[in-house]
Amino acid sequence: MSTKRHLIIPAIIAAILAVIGDLLVVFVLHLPPGHATTAANDDTFTGQVFTIISWSVGIAVVTFAVYFLFLSARTPEETSFRRVYLRRHLGLQAAWLATSVVLVLFAAEVGVVALEGQVSPNLVVPASALAAGATHDPLIVQVIGQQWQFTYRYPQYGGFETNQLRLPTDRLIQFDVTSLDVSHSFSAYQLAVKIDAISGINNVGYVYILKPTVIDVRCGELCGLWHGYMTDVGSQAGEAVTQSQFASWVSYAQRVYGPQEQNLPKFALTYYPAPTTY
Amino acid sequence: MSQTAIASGRAPVGFSARRLFLTQNLVTACIVGIVAGIIAYWVGAQLDTTDNGDAGILLGYIVGAAGFLITLGFANDVILRLRGRPSASLVKEAEGKGWTQYFGISLDHKVVGIQFAVGVVLMFFLAGFQAMMIRTDLLYQTGGPWPAGQYTTLVGLHGLMMMFVATLVLIGSVGNYFIPIMIGAKRMAFPRLEAFAFWLVPLGAFILYSTIFAGFGGGFNTGWYLYAPLSVEARTGMDGAIVGFAFIGTAAAIAGINLLVTIFVMRAPGMTWSRMPIFAWSMVAVEFLSALAPPVLATALIMVGMDRAVHSSFFEAAAGGTTFLYEEMFWFFGHPEVYIFIIPAFGIALEILPVFARRPLFGYRLSVAGMMGVSMMSWFVWNHHIFTSGIAPGLRPFFMTATEFISIPTGVVFLALLGTLWKSSLRFKLPLLFVLALFFNFLIGGLTGVFLSDVPLDTTLHDGFFVVGHFHYTILGAEIFALYAATYYWFPKITGKMMNERLGKLHFWTAFIFFNTTFLPFFVVGYLGMIRRSPVYAANLHGLNIWISINAFLFGLSNLIYLINVIYSWAFQKERAPANPWESRSIEWQLPTPIPADNFDRIPTIVGGPYDYGDPNARPVAEWPDSGGSLPSPVPAT
Numbered sequence: 001m002s003t004k005r006h007l008i009i010p011a012i013i014a015a016i017l018a019v020i021g022d023l024l025v026v027f028v029l030h031l032p033p034g035h036a037t038t039a040a041n042d043d044t045f046t047g048q049v050f051t052i053i054s055w056s057v058g059i060a061v062v063t064f065a066v067y068f069l070f071l072s073a074r075t076p077e078e079t080s081f082r083r084v085y086l087r088r089h090l091g092l093q094a095a096w097l098a099t100s101v102v103l104v105l106f107a108a109e110v111g112v113v114a115l116e117g118q119v120s121p122n123l124v125v126p127a128s129a130l131a132a133g134a135t136h137d138p139l140i141v142q143v144i145g146q147q148w149q150f151t152y153r154y155p156q157y158g159g160f161e162t163n164q165l166r167l168p169t170d171r172l173i174q175f176d177v178t179s180l181d182v183s184h185s186f187s188a189y190q191l192a193v194k195i196d197a198i199s200g201i202n203n204v205g206y207v208y209i210l211k212p213t214v215i216d217v218r219c220g221e222l223c224g225l226w227h228g229y230m231t232d233v234g235s236q237a238g239e240a241v242t243q244s245q246f247a248s249w250v251s252y253a254q255r256v257y258g259p260q261e262q263n264l265p266k267f268a269l270t271y272y273p274a275p276t277t278y
Numbered sequence: 279m280s281q282t283a284i285a286s287g288r289a290p291v292g293f294s295a296r297r298l299f300l301t302q303n304l305v306t307a308c309i310v311g312i313v314a315g316i317i318a319y320w321v322g323a324q325l326d327t328t329d330n331g332d333a334g335i336l337l338g339y340i341v342g343a344a345g346f347l348i349t350l351g352f353a354n355d356v357i358l359r360l361r362g363r364p365s366a367s368l369v370k371e372a373e374g375k376g377w378t379q380y381f382g383i384s385l386d387h388k389v390v391g392i393q394f395a396v397g398v399v400l401m402f403f404l405a406g407f408q409a410m411m412i413r414t415d416l417l418y419q420t421g422g423p424w425p426a427g428q429y430t431t432l433v434g435l436h437g438l439m440m441m442f443v444a445t446l447v448l449i450g451s452v453g454n455y456f457i458p459i460m461i462g463a464k465r466m467a468f469p470r471l472e473a474f475a476f477w478l479v480p481l482g483a484f485i486l487y488s489t490i491f492a493g494f495g496g497g498f499n500t501g502w503y504l505y506a507p508l509s510v511e512a513r514t515g516m517d518g519a520i521v522g523f524a525f526i527g528t529a530a531a532i533a534g535i536n537l538l539v540t541i542f543v544m545r546a547p548g549m550t551w552s553r554m555p556i557f558a559w560s561m562v563a564v565e566f567l568s569a570l571a572p573p574v575l576a577t578a579l580i581m582v583g584m585d586r587a588v589h590s591s592f593f594e595a596a597a598g599g600t601t602f603l604y605e606e607m608f609w610f611f612g613h614p615e616v617y618i619f620i621i622p623a624f625g626i627a628l629e630i631l632p633v634f635a636r637r638p639l640f641g642y643r644l645s646v647a648g649m650m651g652v653s654m655m656s657w658f659v660w661n662h663h664i665f666t667s668g669i670a671p672g673l674r675p676f677f678m679t680a681t682e683f684i685s686i687p688t689g690v691v692f693l694a695l696l697g698t699l700w701k702s703s704l705r706f707k708l709p710l711l712f713v714l715a716l717f718f719n720f721l722i723g724g725l726t727g728v729f730l731s732d733v734p735l736d737t738t739l740h741d742g743f744f745v746v747g748h749f750h751y752t753i754l755g756a757e758i759f760a761l762y763a764a765t766y767y768w769f770p771k772i773t774g775k776m777m778n779e780r781l782g783k784l785h786f787w788t789a790f791i792f793f794n795t796t797f798l799p800f801f802v803v804g805y806l807g808m809i810r811r812s813p814v815y816a817a818n819l820h821g822l823n824i825w826i827s828i829n830a831f832l833f834g835l836s837n838l839i840y841l842i843n844v845i846y847s848w849a850f851q852k853e854r855a856p857a858n859p860w861e862s863r864s865i866e867w868q869l870p871t872p873i874p875a876d877n878f879d880r881i882p883t884i885v886g887g888p889y890d891y892g893d894p895n896a897r898p899v900a901e902w903p904d905s906g907g908s909l910p911s912p913v914p915a916t
Contacts, residue, residue: 006701032805033738042734047805050732054725061692061721065714068699072635087638089697096693100686108679111732115675177668182508183601185666185741189807194737196667198602199507200595203668216816218809220666220741222501224508225427228812272596 010067017063018056025051033192036213036240038128040192042114049110053103129172129208138174138206141167144271145177145184145197148226150217157250159267160257165217165238168246169209177203178270184230185220188238194220202269209240304381307349315342326587333587335494335514339521343481351383352474383477385469386875391455392772393476398447401483402758403841405439408432410834413827419820421813429813430499431490431515437502438486438519442526444753445615446479446533448622449568452764453537453561455772459866460555462546462884462900464876467539471532478529486522489515501811503612506593506604510585517586520579527572527579527611530618534568537561546900548884553899555864555888556639559646560625563653567614567621575611578604605664613660619753620720621649623760624691627713630767631698632889633862634710639889640697644690651687659684665736674733681731688724692717703892707860708782712763715790719755723748726801744804750797762789762840770855773848774871781843788836796829863899864888878902 025031031047033040116127125134142153144161153161165188167173177186179197187194190213195205215238219230232238241249265271298305319338326333347353358364379389380396411432415422424432458466466472488494495515500508504523509516541562545554582604584590591597593604624645632639639645661669661677695717704710726748730736739745762785769777799822808815815823858867865882866873882900890896 032807039734039737043738046732046735047729047738050729050735054728058721058725061696062718064696065699065717068696068702069704069714072699072702072704088641088643092697093641093644093693096690097686100689104682104686107728107732108675108682111678111682111734112675114732114734115671115678182511183505183667187741187809189738192734192738194666194740196664198595198668200600201602201668216807218807218812220809222430222499222505222508222811224499224512225430227430228421228426228809228814231812231814233816270595 006067006071010064011060013067014060014063017059021055021059022052025055033189034213036190036209036211037192038126038132038134038208038210040190041210042128043192046110046114050107053107057103125172125206126208129206132208132210133170134172134206134208136172138172139168140174140176141165142267143175143177143186143195143197145179145181145186145219145223147181147224148219148230150184150186150197150219150230150232153267154250154253155267158254158258158261159264160254160261161264162253162257163232164236164253165215165232166246166249166253167207167209167215167238167240168243169212169240170243171208173207173209175203175205175207176269177205180271182223183221184223187218187220189216189218191215191240196221200270200272211240212242213240215239302349302351302354302382303378304350307346310349311342311346314345315339318342330514332514332517332583335517336521336583336587339485339518343485343521343525346481347474347477350477352470352477355470383470383473385465385473387454387458387466387469387472388772388873388875390472390476391451391453394446394450394454394479395452397476397480397483398443398450399761399841401439401479402443402447403837404483404487405436405443406834406837408436408439410831412436413830415813416815416823417827418813419815419817419823424813426813427499428497430501430811431497433811434498434501434519435486435490438523439483440753441502441523441615442479442483442486444619444757445526445530445568447761448626448757448764449530449533449537449561449564449618450476450479452557452626452768453533453622456768456866457537457558457561458540458544459869459873459877460558460864461541461544461549462865462878462882463540463544464878464881466536467544468536471536475529475532475536478525478532482522482525482529484522485518485525489518489522494518503608504579504582505608506582506585506601507595507599509582510593517583520583524576524579527575530568531570531572531576534565534570534572538565538569541565546881546884550884552643553884553887555629556642556645557622557625557629560621560628560649563649564618564621564625566653567618567656571611571614571618574607575615578607578611581607602667602669605667606660609660609663612663614656616749616752617652617656619757621652623716623720623757624649626760626764627716628691628694629864630709630713630763631695632891633767633860633864634705634707634713635698635702636705636891637698637700637702638887638891638893639694640700641690641694642887642889645694648687648690651690652684655680655684655687662731662736665733666740678731678733682728685724685728692721705860707766708777708779708786709763709767709860711786711790712759712766715786716756716759716763719751719759719793722798723751723755726751738807739804741810742804743800743808743810746810747797747800747804750800755793755797759789762786765840765844767860768866769844769847770859771866771871771873774854775847775851776853776855776859777847778843778851781839781846785836785839785843788839789833792829792833792836796826796833799826863891863896865900868900 025048031044033043035041140155144151149163151161151163152165153159175195177195177197179199181199184197185194186197191207193205193207195203217232217238219227315338318341319334322334322337323331380393384390415424415429454472490497495513498512498515498519500512541558581592585592591599593599593601628639628645659677659681661673662681665674730739730745730748766777766782803819803822806819808819880903882902885901886897886899888899
């Protein structure tokens with residue numbers, strides 16, 4: 001009788017705490033990075049799922065452990081060994097393993113579903129972006145990491161280069177990310193995009209923006225002396241705007257940055273700078 | 279007190295200048311090492327006409343280190359054998375060697391264990407001081423008192439040094455000291471290699487710290503994982519970082535092979551696999567990693583060194599190399615490495631828990647299977663560190679799923695915790711408190727790890743403070759708390775004195791509370807987009823960072839309480855501890871304190887399991903043969 005009771009009581013406490021916490025996660029806690037893009041939607045959703053799983057598992061373990069601590073304070077040391085003999089328990093161990101396998105498979109499935117469409121080596125557009133209305137004619141934006149700034153080229157508009165990131169909403173965007181020197185990481189927080197910029201490599205990522213937003217761009221990979229200052233924060237640096245605003249910005253940018261185009265190397269997927277002299 | 283010593287013909291203790299400067303000891307080794315290093319640097323600089331002196335510096339470090347080790351006496355036995363002389367005996371009594379044995383080559387695994395413990399804990403406090411400096415800098419939102427370059431060097435020093443500490447703190451100290459005793463052996467399988475592994479550690483730490491001086495390059499700016507091509511292009515301080523790191527990797531590999539062989543071949547009669555203490559099992563699980571992973575790291579570091587010194591361009595894209603080669607090699611080492619940190623902590627926690635619960639360890643076999651499972655699966659998850667680097671997209675689901683699956687064998691230790699706590703009669707002594715705190719911290723550390731395994735979520739959290747919080751919860755919150763627990767538990771066995779209870783309680787509560795108040799906000803700032811290794815951060819995170827810094831300082835002070843407690847209890851406490859204060863069944867507590875040089879006069883026969891607490895009919899763990907019938911040692915003493 002008492003054995004069952006001492007398992008049911010903590011189970012009920014754990015279930016109540018888990019449900020309270022999970023409801024808070026769903027309805028009160030607004031997890032970043034928000035809902036500006038389809039990728040951000042995926043991140044926010046998987047974040048919620050993982051927070052719910054973690055909170056439920058964590059609070060269950062803590063509740064049982066704390067309950068057993070209180071229970072053991074009332075258990076005399078001389079208790080007959082046979083009565084509390086619990087060196088192994090096949091059913092319990094099997095149930096524990098089965099539960100963790102189910103949880104892990106569920107977590108993995110959540111991740112795999114979010115990756116759908118991205119898993120092919122042929123750079124398939126993410127399924128969530130297509131579902132939101134993306135078509136297969138992406139706006140190509142080349143992100144070039146260099147010590148210590150990101151610059152952006154728009155090859156479909158003459159290949160001008162700028163250090164302002166302007167992106168249109170409701171259009172599939174293809175980032176071609178590369179680096180001129182060491183490894184950087186192009187991380188645009190609100191877009192839920194983080195793509196390493198590696199010299200000699202063209203890393204491709206897609207994003208489909210749902211609503212206008214400010215874009216904070218930071219370098220995620222340690223890239224030397226001024227790594228910490230390789231940030232572009234605020235609307236001056238990065239912004240997602242509506243399609244018409246984007247079109248007018250492009251014509252402005254072509255006027256301002258276009259004349260410098262002949263000084264730039266021809267557009268390419270990667271650039272090999274001259275070897276550094278020591 | 280009798281102690282084992284090397285038969286290098288060293289004279290007994292007693293000060294004389296002639297002995298200090300003309301025999302093989304730490305002083306002469308340092309002098310020869312420095313002189314050899316300077317000469318080698320000069321030669322290398324003459325040979326190297328292309329560059330800014332990397333070849334000279336690398337050569338200087340390596341030759342200097344070799345000079346140090348040879349002068350200390352590591353070549354003596356080799357030279358004896360080359361000259362056709364009989365090799366020195368491993369178990370030679372040398373009466374009254376006293377404290378000097380701690381500053382030389384000792385073939386006594388207990389002395390090496392103390393050397394490791396003291397050396398590595400000192401390194402822990404050194405690197406912890408860097409953590410305090412980092413937190414001071416982060417009090418300011420746009421760069422604190424240190425210039426950007428020095429801040430990155432601080433981060434790199436803290437990271438690399440803590441990596442050294444975490445790799446060796448449990449394996450080197452608790453492993454070396456107690457594994458031979460726990461399995462009923464008189465010594466380690468390879469005592470000279472054991473001493474060699476230790477002496478690489480201060481050497482590696484010294485070389486790493488030498489990089490902060492301007493003449494050696496004035497720091498390095500790559501953090502602890504030294505990503506190429508940044509590490510190829512970095513200033514000459516990088517040379518010291520790669521040499522130091524390679525030495526520590528070598529030390530870990532050597533210590534790993536040594537412990538593995540010891541456990542496999544030197545167990546006492548009757549010490550079957552199912553009677554082995556769980557800590558010894560954790561050592562088996564971890565030493566496969568420790569022996570096999572660091573060589574990959576050493577190879578990668580040698581390639582970086584060659585890229586720097588002779589322009590071999592393994593990693594330079596402009597010359598046909600690729601940084602992916604470095605990233606893959608580094609994390610192929612790097613992920614097993616983090617399980618090198620945590621598996622011994624599991625072992626210590628599950629070793630200590632039944633003693634204070636007065637109940638058998640629940641699910642002993644499942645726990646062993648869990649640790650072995652973690653050990654094996656950790657070879658198949660390394661790409662989750664480079665999800666955003668542009669690896670083939672088809673690899674990502676596999677590594678995501680594999681990473682999540684590793685939480686199944688890991689979770690088994692929590693079942694062992696719950697099952698052992700069930701209707702136990704706990705004795706709330708200090709070691710138990712730290713073990714319970716360890717489980718709480720590791721629960722958070724483990725669950726946040728599952729967040730990072732998920733590719734979409736990792737896109738947001740990667741390279742941010744969420745990751746930093748995660749691994750501080752697992753390494754600091756679990757491994758270092760295991761170090762605390764091990765200290766409070768085994769201190770009476772090592773020194774014959776109890777740790778001070780009141781200071782210990784103060785240490786426990788401050789450490790547990792301030793650890794959590796420091797590192798829980800890491801998850802928040804990380805989720806809000808704070809990037810690692812950056813002295814500047816968004817304005818809205820300023821308040822949280824001030825909170826973190828203040829709590830980090832308090833956590834640092836709490837560690838000083840630990841240090842004070844160890845020193846006070848060891849040096850100033852008068853009263854002797856009882857022979858077996860925790861009423862443990864384990865063999866090491868059945869021996870006299872201090873433990874004799876060769877551990878056992880007679881090798882015991884193991885007749886019972888180690889965790890039969892609460893069973894009035896349990897057999898004792900070991901039976902010692904009568905003085906007449908001494909059993910043979912499992913390996914012939916040469």
